[in-house]
Amino acid sequence: MSDASDASLEDAADLLAARYREPTRPTPAHWSAVLDTMLSHRSVRGFLPSTVPAATLDLVLAAASSAPTSSNLQTWSVVVVEDPARKARLARLAAGQKFIEQSPTLLVWLADLARLEALAAARQQTVEGIHYLELLLVAVIDAALAAQNAVVALESLGLGSVYVGAMRNDPLGVAAELGLPKRVFPVFGLSIGFPDPSISTGIKPRLPPAAVVHREQYSAAAQPRAIAEYDARMSAFQAEQKMGPEIWTEKVINRVRTPASLSGRDRMREVLAKLGFELR
């Protein structure tokens, strides 16, 4: 195990306290530079204009490729978008979020079953399994594991990122823009770049372990109290960040209250069918 030589244990206690907003969080016995990076995570929505050096992107994508992948199928791909005009068009497809245009590079992570299909076709074989919902899950998970390695790798090199789930608001538009073949689905975007140091953001608190971590079997018994505490902690965080007051519970309920709350993503089954995912 690593010890205090890797990263300051005092910082460790502070970072853990910030993540859970529990002031009594004890200093851990072990720590690592990886934990330091992960516990320090903040999504970045304000970027400097500096481009991401090609060599840095290569390293980050090597980290992505190093993530585990189901049965080594490697059913993911990524499109690196740096052309400002294309980035602007993709931003319009993704709720017009400003940081997409402002960041120098947009990575679009793909669930890619076309590669397997092409391999089989080149050998006059078919791969009927790719038409099942299971393979969409495999490919989405592969893409997510790779992307999350990229996120942490970027932060370790002084860069920042923010996921763009709104890339799923109009997957057909994204597919047309990126020239995606059938059986390739844009899972999410990731805007990356150097964080604007004039914008400081705090560490966003997360649900306490009592709400998320179950022992041996699932139990929701501790959730009401844990979530009430979390609502209070999030309100305090919002106030500190000079953001409008909001109750987490109310916000997340509103986010999924109706099909219309899903920003077009209530049509995902139909959209996936058009992209060539039969979801048997």
Place this chain on the structure above:
Amino acid sequence: MSDASDASLEDAADLLAARYREPTRPTPAHWSAVLDTMLSHRSVRGFLPSTVPAATLDLVLAAASSAPTSSNLQTWSVVVVEDPARKARLARLAAGQKFIEQSPTLLVWLADLARLEALAAARQQTVEGIHYLELLLVAVIDAALAAQNAVVALESLGLGSVYVGAMRNDPLGVAAELGLPKRVFPVFGLSIGFPDPSISTGIKPRLPPAAVVHREQYSAAAQPRAIAEYDARMSAFQAEQKMGPEIWTEKVINRVRTPASLSGRDRMREVLAKLGFELR
């Protein structure tokens, strides 16, 4: 950016060369302890009997909680399974893989829409959005991002892990064993523990960037050559590891050739319906 003081740049070039099995991989200009951990990744299937200290697990789960989550919905949970009898029963549901029983702890990562539903129900509200395929994707992605942080955090502390996709062979059996409520789906397992040092495994090569990374638009033009190179590199890796010869392309085609190749996961739609996912 970090520099050579963080981790040896010589190791960096070796690790990059091993991951892509391209002997000409140049020494990078920048490096970090995070990249060192990620590029060193190997899945671990041989564990020492030592248990995972509770404080270590707490840190690893704090890293998981620090991962980004879509709209801060936090639609994931995890069940920590340490009871040997339960672990053995779960192993039987997951293709009888020996490492599940051998490892001291099995984490079962859940796509959890029940928490949102319970929050709404407590306020006499409904959340119709959770019944859409989009929300299953959100929750699966949330679980994957959290789990991948846990994987890297574990490795940074000297532990190891292996994902258990076979937890999806019989999700209804897993749900019964773990007492999962409706609208909670076991996405995958993760067996964790201290690696048995007597079992050494090499760094598994991944597809070259030419097969995975696209610039501005998707292009499969470079794939045939890149994949032919990869097949040769994987064959060399297998020989080094004293594993039976196999051609990657043939192996992955066989893995998805027919519905029967999916080890029961061709019934995923029906299974998800029974777990309360309408997938509208």
